[in-house]
Amino acid sequence: MDDASPPLPQRAVEHPDHPGWYWNGPLPRSSFAAATGPMIYRPDGPGRGIVRMFPTEGHLNMGGSLHGGAVMSFIDMSLFIGGHCAGMKRGHFVTLDLTTHFLGRGRPGEPLDAHVELIKETRSFSFLQGVVRQSDQPCYSFAGTLKRVRERS
Numbered sequence: 001m002d003d004a005s006p007p008l009p010q011r012a013v014e015h016p017d018h019p020g021w022y023w024n025g026p027l028p029r030s031s032f033a034a035a036t037g038p039m040i041y042r043p044d045g046p047g048r049g050i051v052r053m054f055p056t057e058g059h060l061n062m063g064g065s066l067h068g069g070a071v072m073s074f075i076d077m078s079l080f081i082g083g084h085c086a087g088m089k090r091g092h093f094v095t096l097d098l099t100t101h102f103l104g105r106g107r108p109g110e111p112l113d114a115h116v117e118l119i120k121e122t123r124s125f126s127f128l129q130g131v132v133r134q135s136d137q138p139c140y141s142f143a144g145t146l147k148r149v150r151e152r153s
Contacts, residue, residue: 007043009084015040021052036074041081044115049085051078051114055106066106071132071140075100075114079128079144082116088126091148096125098144106132106139114142124148 012022021040027033037059041051053074061067076095084090106112116130125145132140 007085007087009041009081010090012041032073033077036070036077039074039077039081041085043085047086047118049082049116051082051085051116052111053114054111055108057108060108066108066112068102071102071106071112072098072100074112075132075140075142076144078114078116078130078132079142079146082114082130083118083126083128083146086116086118086128088118088121088128088146089148093126093146093148096145096147099142101141102139103141104134104137104139106134110134112139 008022009024011024013025015021015023018040021042023038023040026038037054037056039051039053041049044050055066059066059070076098079095079098080093112132112134114130114132116128119127119129125147127145129143130141131138132142
């Protein structure tokens with residue numbers, strides 16, 4: 001990637017069915033992340049990125065809304081993916097905290113878009129916030145901190 005290229009996660013390739021969006025290919029079926037399903041992403045200007053998931057009936061709770069655990073998993077992964085699209089430094093990070101506000105009910109069959117903003121970055125931490133929208137309506141808001149993990153000698 002040259003200096004004019006937008007910031008993207010490693011191994012990002014343009015999605016064949018969604019021009020202008022990127023992905024890392026299919027997730028291993030045995031991975032926890034595979035339960036969220038395919039996610040695509042793109043930079044959205046300096047310090048911002050958008051991560052999209054495609055919720056299905058398999059993401060529903062018993063009440064017919066998107067399950068809070070599925071939403072939280074998506075948001076957690078969006079911190080990393082969206083953070084890299086927003087220009088977050090490369091490295092190995094873990095989630096230190098994540099606060100989510102449930103503003104509305106998500107539905108299957110329509111994409112969820114996590115609009116992620118990189119607020120501040122220090123040597124050890126990345127602070128992010130954002131809103132998840134469905135059909136341009138806010139469903140969830142979030143704020144999280146990622147901690148850079150360094151190898152110990």
